[in-house]
Amino acid sequence: xxxxxxxxxxxxxxxxxxxxxxxxxxxxxxxxxxxxxxxxxxxxxxxxxxxxxxxxxxxxxxxxxxxxxxxxxxxxxxxxxxxxxxxxxxxxxxxxxxxxxxxxxxxxxxxxxxxxxxxxxxxxxxxxxxxxxxxxxxxxxxxxxxxxxxxxxxxxxxxxxxxxxxxxxxxxxxxxxxxxxxxxxxxxxxxxxxxxxxxxxxxxxxxxxxxxxxxxxxxxxxxxxxxxxxxxxxxxxxxxxxxxxxxxxxxxxxxxxxxxxxxxxxxxxxxxxxxxxxxxxxxxxxxxxxxxxxxxxxxxxxxxxxxxxxxxxxxxxxxxxxxxxxxxxxxxxxxxxxxxxxxxxxxxxxxxxxxxxxxxxxxxxxxxxxxxx
Amino acid sequence: xxxxxxxxxxxxxxxxxxxxxxxxxxxxxxxxxxxxxxxxxxxxxxxxxxxxxxxxxxxxxxxxxxxxxxxxxxxxxxxxxxxxxxxxxxxxxxxxxxxxxxxxxxxxxxxxxxxxxxxxxxxxxxxxxxxxxxxxxxxxxxxxxxxxxxxxxxxxxxxxxxxxxxxxxxxxxxxxxxxxxxxxxxxxxxxxxxxxxxxxxxxxxxxxxxxxxxxxxxxxxxxxxxxxxxxxxxxxxxxxxxxxxxxxxxxxxxxxxxxxxxxxxxxxxxxxxxxxxxxxxxxxxxxxxxxxxxxxxxxxxxxxxxxxxxxxxxxxxxxxxxxxxxxxxxxxxxxxxxxxxxxxxxxxxxxxxxxxxxxxxxxxxxxxxxxxx
Numbered sequence: 001x002x003x004x005x006x007x008x009x010x011x012x013x014x015x016x017x018x019x020x021x022x023x024x025x026x027x028x029x030x031x032x033x034x035x036x037x038x039x040x041x042x043x044x045x046x047x048x049x050x051x052x053x054x055x056x057x058x059x060x061x062x063x064x065x066x067x068x069x070x071x072x073x074x075x076x077x078x079x080x081x082x083x084x085x086x087x088x089x090x091x092x093x094x095x096x097x098x099x100x101x102x103x104x105x106x107x108x109x110x111x112x113x114x115x116x117x118x119x120x121x122x123x124x125x126x127x128x129x130x131x132x133x134x135x136x137x138x139x140x141x142x143x144x145x146x147x148x149x150x151x152x153x154x155x156x157x158x159x160x161x162x163x164x165x166x167x168x169x170x171x172x173x174x175x176x177x178x179x180x181x182x183x184x185x186x187x188x189x190x191x192x193x194x195x196x197x198x199x200x201x202x203x204x205x206x207x208x209x210x211x212x213x214x215x216x217x218x219x220x221x222x223x224x225x226x227x228x229x230x231x232x233x234x235x236x237x238x239x240x241x242x243x244x245x246x247x248x249x250x251x252x253x254x255x256x257x258x259x260x261x262x263x264x265x266x267x268x269x270x271x272x273x274x275x276x277x278x279x280x281x282x283x284x285x286x287x288x289x290x291x292x293x294x295x296x297x298x299x300x301x302x303x304x305x306x307x308x309x310x311x312x313x314x315x316x317x318x319x320x321x322x323x324x325x326x327x328x329x330x331x332x333x334x335x336x337x338x339x340x341x342x343x344x345x346x347x348x349x350x351x352x353x354x355x356x357x358x359x360x361x362x363x364x365x366x367x368x369x370x371x372x373x
Numbered sequence: 374x375x376x377x378x379x380x381x382x383x384x385x386x387x388x389x390x391x392x393x394x395x396x397x398x399x400x401x402x403x404x405x406x407x408x409x410x411x412x413x414x415x416x417x418x419x420x421x422x423x424x425x426x427x428x429x430x431x432x433x434x435x436x437x438x439x440x441x442x443x444x445x446x447x448x449x450x451x452x453x454x455x456x457x458x459x460x461x462x463x464x465x466x467x468x469x470x471x472x473x474x475x476x477x478x479x480x481x482x483x484x485x486x487x488x489x490x491x492x493x494x495x496x497x498x499x500x501x502x503x504x505x506x507x508x509x510x511x512x513x514x515x516x517x518x519x520x521x522x523x524x525x526x527x528x529x530x531x532x533x534x535x536x537x538x539x540x541x542x543x544x545x546x547x548x549x550x551x552x553x554x555x556x557x558x559x560x561x562x563x564x565x566x567x568x569x570x571x572x573x574x575x576x577x578x579x580x581x582x583x584x585x586x587x588x589x590x591x592x593x594x595x596x597x598x599x600x601x602x603x604x605x606x607x608x609x610x611x612x613x614x615x616x617x618x619x620x621x622x623x624x625x626x627x628x629x630x631x632x633x634x635x636x637x638x639x640x641x642x643x644x645x646x647x648x649x650x651x652x653x654x655x656x657x658x659x660x661x662x663x664x665x666x667x668x669x670x671x672x673x674x675x676x677x678x679x680x681x682x683x684x685x686x687x688x689x690x691x692x693x694x695x696x697x698x699x700x701x702x703x704x705x706x707x708x709x710x711x712x713x714x715x716x717x718x719x720x721x722x723x724x725x726x727x728x729x730x731x732x733x734x735x736x737x738x739x740x741x742x743x744x745x746x
Contacts, residue, residue, distance in 0.1 A: 173551060196454055
């Protein structure tokens with residue numbers, strides 16, 4: 001377990017703020033490697049669909065329509081744009097964020113078709129940030145495939161990201177709702193702030209857990225929150241319900257990123273769909289590293305200072321980092337915090353009447369954590 | 374003069390389409406090095422203010438307010454964002470695009486204050502594209518200073534560009550006009566398309582002049598057009614006037630970029646505010662290169678194929694390129710085409726009653742070309 005009292009204190013205080021207290025999540029085996037593209041949600045031979053696949057099934061027709069919108073609206077007379085966009089947009093991914101928009105709209109009783117276009121906006125914003133992230137992180141793998149920047153170059157990735165971002169706003173304008181435009185433009189600014197903040201704390205082991213959580217709340221949870229809130233807004237639901245959906249998305253997004261950061265030190269490459277140890281090599285400050293650093297003795301601290309702060313890494317250092325993280329229980333601590341946020345997310349759904357969609361959204365919160373266990 | 378008949382034919386057809394026919398612009402000496410930041414528009418000791426300085430003076434109070442909005446709205450708790458943004462936003466530049474929004478709104482008799490925030494949006498979109506451009510072009514100089522990417526790194530430039538872009542949309546949403554949001558979101562998508570198109574034709578001497586003009590219409594003129602049109606829309610003017618302003622901006626923007634592309638082979642570094650020969654070293658396809666290539670004999674053609682298409686450049690090649698461009702009259706041909714577009718821009722102003730603002734806008738169109746003579 002994590003040894004440093006400072007970090008334990010912070011973890012508890014943040015868990016309390018998230019309004020936790022639900023029983024621990026179940027301990028199913030990791031099913032991350034069974035998460036398939038949305039239109040073939042059930043992996044062949046898998047015993048039963050996971051929670052995300054069940055949620056995706058519930059909005060299947062909407063997601064089909066959303067995928068058609070995505071393909072239609074990423075088109076351009078400049079052929080490189082749909083080519084590059086198809087590499088990342090159409091080639092798979094879980095479509096988690098647009099599924100959230102679709103599911104939240106239906107949860108709120110929405111019966112129109114606007115949520116389909118807005119879900120496509122959410123996916124375009126997400127895709128634009130992925131393209132720019134991969135340039136910033138110099139990633140070579142994304143979802144188990146070569147990243148767009150490694151195939152098409154950094155320049156094209158930056159510019160096609162800009163195009164998709166602008167196209168998302170064009171779609172929102174066509175939809176015509178200023179409240180929706182407000183939610184998604186604010187989310188886009190918050191995402192960029194979170195990404196810059198992450199850049200600022202890179203290599204800095206003095207980063208507090210609170211700062212780290214601010215970063216992931218910005219870079220990841222802001223779009224989850226907006227994706228969910230838009231579902232309520234498009235359905236014309238009262239503020240309290242829209243706020244609950246935003247909070248559900250926020251907590252779910254934080255849980256999701258915590259698990260992602262844990263998996264970067266705990267999964268094999270096939271499971272992860274990206275290069276294992278990327279975060280370590282970049283000197284990215286994530287909770288597993290912070291927890292291991294705070295729990296470390298003098299010699300281990302020197303290791304972290306050399307590898308993360310001074311960016312001096314030798315071939316065997318990743319193995320030692322994995323070993324130190326394992327010894328200190330840093331992965332477990334990170335997943336425990338993720339479970340706390342997932343439970344807090346589920347609590348936000350209490351405002352809605354019970355329904356298969358509400359159950360499926362709650363199960364996705366659990367699944368976000370259980371996929372890593 | 375340009376020798377290739379194909380390129381001459383194209384130049385004429387495009388000039389005709391632009392609705393030209395005005396007398397040639399006057400032949401004043403270059404005053405580009407007298408273009409100062411907007412709040413000290415008149416360079417000490419300069420005999421008289423240039424056309425842009427006069428236009429800027431006419432909207433001086435509005436521009437002061439716009440600059441205050443820019444500084445206020447680029448703030449963020451993540452200190453690196455205002456630091457980097459200040460490096461490029463607050464450090465100068467001509468503020469040409471926001472001045473166009475302010476001037477067009479006043480030309481249309483607008484008496485409110487919304488145009489100030491919208492002019493700031495225009496500048497934020499412009500700044501975001503500059504930040505990304507400099508990353509894509511690997512530029513080290515911008516407006517005579519170190520570029521943001523060379524000071525803060527590519528990663529921060531990409532992400533702060535994203536932030537400014539999102540912030541522009543937040544400001545537009547606060548303004549609350551869907552037509553304005555439509556104009557600027559479409560412009561943003563068109564800019565990105567133009568930039569990607571430019572990337573596609575890079576190093577390709579088979580590019581037609583028409584393709585080149587499509588590129589600069591997208592990457593540069595789209596924002597000029599939107600900046601002007603927004604001025605008419607915010608003033609609630611009829612469609613015909615708004616369309617005339619958009620066409621004025623479009624033609625002005627094309628003239629502006631043609632001159633910029635000429636100056637890259639015709640100015641010294643102090644005048645240019647960026648490294649001379651950048652376009653050549655990147656193998657960027659611009660009209661001076663296309664014109665010189667089409668006019669070239671066998672040996673000179675081999676030179677262009679080696680340096681631009683094969684990107685094999687030796688230390689003396691820039692001097693030879695400048696010499697070949699000089700010999701073929703490629704700069705003059707480029708500036709002549711710019712003058713045609715500037716004249717077409719001025720024609721679009723005929724729909725408005727004569728006024729000091731209309732005269733100043735017309736003079737800016739002339740000045741766009743005369744700054745290079």
